[in-house]
Amino acid sequence: MSIERDLVSPEPEGDERLIEAALRPKRLDEFIGQGRVREQLSLVLESALRRSRPPDHVLMSGGPGLGKTTLAMIIAAELGAPLRMTSGPALERAGDLAAILSTLSEGEVLFVDEIHRMARPAEEMLYLAMEDFRVDIVVGKGPGATSIPLDIAPFTLVGATTRAGLLPAPLRDRFGFTAHMDFYEVDELERVLHRSARLLSVELPPEGAHEIARRSRGTPRIANRLLRRVRDFAEVRVEGVITRDVAAAALNLYEVDAEGLDRLDRAVLDALLRKFGGGPVGLSTLAVAVGEEPETVEVVAEPFLVRQGLLARTPRGRVATASAWMHLGLTPPPDAFGAGVIPGLLDGA
Numbered sequence: 001m002s003i004e005r006d007l008v009s010p011e012p013e014g015d016e017r018l019i020e021a022a023l024r025p026k027r028l029d030e031f032i033g034q035g036r037v038r039e040q041l042s043l044v045l046e047s048a049l050r051r052s053r054p055p056d057h058v059l060m061s062g063g064p065g066l067g068k069t070t071l072a073m074i075i076a077a078e079l080g081a082p083l084r085m086t087s088g089p090a091l092e093r094a095g096d097l098a099a100i101l102s103t104l105s106e107g108e109v110l111f112v113d114e115i116h117r118m119a120r121p122a123e124e125m126l127y128l129a130m131e132d133f134r135v136d137i138v139v140g141k142g143p144g145a146t147s148i149p150l151d152i153a154p155f156t157l158v159g160a161t162t163r164a165g166l167l168p169a170p171l172r173d174r175f176g177f178t179a180h181m182d183f184y185e186v187d188e189l190e191r192v193l194h195r196s197a198r199l200l201s202v203e204l205p206p207e208g209a210h211e212i213a214r215r216s217r218g219t220p221r222i223a224n225r226l227l228r229r230v231r232d233f234a235e236v237r238v239e240g241v242i243t244r245d246v247a248a249a250a251l252n253l254y255e256v257d258a259e260g261l262d263r264l265d266r267a268v269l270d271a272l273l274r275k276f277g278g279g280p281v282g283l284s285t286l287a288v289a290v291g292e293e294p295e296t297v298e299v300v301a302e303p304f305l306v307r308q309g310l311l312a313r314t315p316r317g318r319v320a321t322a323s324a325w326m327h328l329g330l331t332p333p334p335d336a337f338g339a340g341v342i343p344g345l346l347d348g349a
């Protein structure tokens, strides 16, 4: 049995991108949260505009659904420049990239999503393009091969990655500015939700927004998705208004709990506590206990549980924290991992 978990996945589901397009903030002052990134970026853009030069290349790092694509579009809009979009996996050969670079217009913004997944030859071509606005087109093969230099228009590369650590240093070093996107605070997500509700003509009182925001795993994409589900519930069951109780009832129905944990997250915690006494237990044993692949448990459920301070990865295996016991309404044993530690300090353990 595999547990359905689209609702709180940070990746876009089905045709969600279409709906998202309608909800995207268009300018920097509409972009909610990420205060430091916004301020730094507005300086970079403002000074480029004053100098009438394209700004330095920008790297954005952070998890899916935190607003990287939105920010890339905003950068182009603020510069009044056209935007070209591609992604690392689409750049399999150097020629794929050359075809794009050679047709850029002056000042154009080139957005490369998942830039860490670009093929090596394309990556090497990009170094020169970023630094000297030039590409070397290799003609022929073997000893007879020659390279023809080709000037390209000055442009701004905006790269997005969920894994900044996977970028080779020479590529990382060529970005003049790196924006680290963090998870959003509950009050920021409330603002995202109020804005989306306005655009979707949904009546959303503050306490309804708060209830949805706290279950949204720090991610605007999830917040917007939960809002749509709650709206459906409110329309069908209670004629529209999303009160706190309506939001809670809807999300309970969809099995997203008060902290944003879904069925898989809870199944993992439940097995860890009830079957293995809180651990330590190996990943594959834990995965068998919940009927999932180890990779699903590791990639999908664990990062959020770790971030919430509910689970720790230790050299001896997975361990439940004292907060995990309490989350499931159980009394933690006195020696529970993290007992006496302020929840949150275990993040990233």
Ligand SMILES: Nc1ncnc2c1ncn2[C@@H]1O[C@H](COP(=O)(O)OP(=O)(O)OP(=O)(O)O)[C@@H](O)[C@H]1O
Residues within 6 Å of the ligand: 010, 011, 012, 019, 020, 021, 023, 024, 025, 030, 031, 032, 033, 063, 064, 065, 066, 067, 068, 069, 070, 071, 113, 192, 220, 221, 224
């Ligand atoms: N700061 C924000 N303010 C308002 N809405 C936001 C913000 N950040 C993201 N969103 C909304 O969340 C949705 C997802 O954002 P976006 O597509 O930019 O994320 P992403 O980081 O590029 O994710 P991915 O890499 O998976 O595409 C969009 O609908 C966008 O409007």
